[in-house]
Amino acid sequence: MDLSNRTVFIVGGTSGIGRELARRFAAAGSTVAVGGRSPEALSELAAEGFGTFDVDVTDGASVGFARDAVLARYPELDTVVTMSGVMLMEDLRDSAHFPTAEATIDTNLVGTIRVIDAFTPHLVGRGAGSFITVTSGIAFLPFPPMPSYAASKAAVHAYSEALRAQLDGTGVDVVELVPPAVATAGQEKVNPHALPLDDFATEVMQLLSANPTPHEILVKGVLMHRWAERDGTYADLVAQRSKALTMLPGRER
Incomplete structure (x- = not known):
């Protein structure tokens, strides 16, 4: 993938991996626009020179409005990155976990589908482009304290x-x-082995620039999980x- 002359829209790019x-x-050398829900983060990114768009992937109308606004400003858009996601712990012994499961799946899986559906006609119509799912x-390799996160991401893989x-x-x-665990948004506190964000991003860009680009972007730190x-x-x-289940409130083992 030639990274020097693309027009990219990163949905969920207001923080962490997406922002980097x-x-x-x-x-x-690419033209980059970012979508997200945080007005403060979008303002900061606009000050850096990025195009910014308000979008909530759990709301189909919001996704549609963002698509129309992005394509009006960037009709040459050729790359859509679906970054939006939530990562929450759940205790499956407690039925009160269900709203967390529902919100996780709606954001991580259904939100991804909403974004892809919104931009598929444009990319197919131009006859070239890329979706980058995350x-x-x-x-x-499931992390048991986060069952719906694991399920949603496995579903995005299959999708x-x-x-x-x-x-x-x-x-x-x-x-x-x-991605493996990457040191962003507090991950370094939860997992001291989390990969530094700068190292992760450098390896990702190297893999993306390969010709042909791999179907899966697997940094070295995630190979243990993938295989x-x-x-x-x-x-x-x-x-x-x-063993990390002890992180759940009231769980000692």
Whole structure:
């Protein structure tokens, strides 16, 4: 993928990985717009020179309005990155977890589908472009305190595979970015082994710039997760990660 002359819209790019990727795409020479819900973050990004758009991926009308505004300003748009996501803990022994599960799936999975549906006609109509979906190493190796997050990201992986097959021959590529734990938004406090954001972004941009671009962007730090079943380490790793259930309120083991 030539990163030097693209027009990119990063949905959910107001913080963390999305914000860093916006800066990296811009530094490579691309035109970048960012969508999100935080007025403060959007204002900061506008001051950096990014196009900014208010969008809530849990609201179909909001996604539609954002699409129309983005395409009016950037009719040459060729790359859409779906970054929006929530990552919350749930205790499945307590039925009160359900609203968390519902919100997680609505944002991470259904929100991704809303964005893709909104921009598919444009990208297919121009005969070239890319969707970059964002899953997680947890899609392939669950983190038991976050069951709906794992399920939603596994679903986005499957959806990305199906989308790629359905768009074959249209000129529109589907690339799946699979982050491990990255030191952003407090991750470094929860997981001291989280990959530094700068290192992660550098490796991601190197992989994206490959020709051909891989279907899955797998930094070295996520390979353990992605190939755990193949390598026969899955059961042991899930058991090890289950120790983190003590993070749930009222759980000692």
